[in-house]
Amino acid sequence: MKKIIIATQNKGKAKDFEALFGPLGYEILTLHDVAEDMDVEETGSTFEENALLKATALANHLQTIVIADDSGLEIDALDGRPGIYSARYAGEAKSDEANMEKVLKELENVKESDRTARFVCAIAVASPSNEPFTMRGTCEGIIATERKGENGFGYDPIFFVPAENKMMAELTTEQKGAISHRGNALKKLASNLDDLFFKA
Ligand SMILES: O=c1nc[nH]c2c1ncn2[C@H]1C[C@H](O)[C@@H](COP(=O)(O)OP(=O)(O)OP(=O)(O)O)O1
Numbered sequence: 396m397k398k399i400i401i402a403t404q405n406k407g408k409a410k411d412f413e414a415l416f417g418p419l420g421y422e423i424l425t426l427h428d429v430a431e432d433m434d435v436e437e438t439g440s441t442f443e444e445n446a447l448l449k450a451t452a453l454a455n456h457l458q459t460i461v462i463a464d465d466s467g468l469e470i471d472a473l474d475g476r477p478g479i480y481s482a483r484y485a486g487e488a489k490s491d492e493a494n495m496e497k498v499l500k501e502l503e504n505v506k507e508s509d510r511t512a513r514f515v516c517a518i519a520v521a522s523p524s525n526e527p528f529t530m531r532g533t534c535e536g537i538i539a540t541e542r543k544g545e546n547g548f549g550y551d552p553i554f555f556v557p558a559e560n561k562m563m564a565e566l567t568t569e570q571k572g573a574i575s576h577r578g579n580a581l582k583k584l585a586s587n588l589d590d591l592f593f594k595a
């Protein structure tokens with residue numbers, strides 16, 4: 396099967412990508428498979444910059460084409476926080492539970508109509524020979540007042556998706572991919588995947 400390498404440590408993201416790429420005939424490899432110890436510091440000031448840092452580091456290391464995803468949650472009532480700091484919002488331990496707890500607490504006195512938010516995903520494509528590039532997808536929603544749902548990862552249990560009338564964590568991985576920030580970013584790439592990754 397054709398393989399696509401994703402520069403991520405995050406198993407939840409890898410699962411999302413498997414659901415998105417699988418039906419197109421691609422197998423997903425992650426850092427776990429190709430460069431277990433690689434940990435790139437995310438020193439950029441945008442999702443795009445961080446995605447490029449992760450993708451170019453692995454592309455240079457492996458001398459092949461790879462993609463990376465930098466993503467997060469922007470909450471309007473918090474002036475866009477946690478944004479690019481989503482993974483470490485409640486500390487270096489990168490705990491999804493602690494991150495959700497912190498968000499719920501900060502929004503404690505915010506009424507439903509002011510709890511608007513969006514997931515943002517920047518996907519970077521990097522290779523040894525071509526200029527790297529990025530594309531962005533978003534997904535609009537509302538931060539709930541408590542967790543609900545068992546699927547997905549990260550902030551999915553507190554992210555209500557009005558278009559589906561469900562929490563993100565109540566959607567199957569396939570349903571999530573059809574409407575998610577990650578799915579929306581990838582749609583911009585999917586039409587020329589084979590050209591990009593498997594040029595003769
Ligand atoms: O679909 C999603 N559903 C729920 N939460 C999500 C989603 N997409 C991103 N998020 C949250 C999780 C994490 O708190 C942060 C990503 O941070 P981000 O640096 O891109 O990923 P990461 O450090 O977990 O893995 P890696 O950098 O190795 O890809 O945004």
Ligand SMILES: [Mg+2]
Nearest residue numbers: 404437465482
């Ligand atoms: Mg990260």
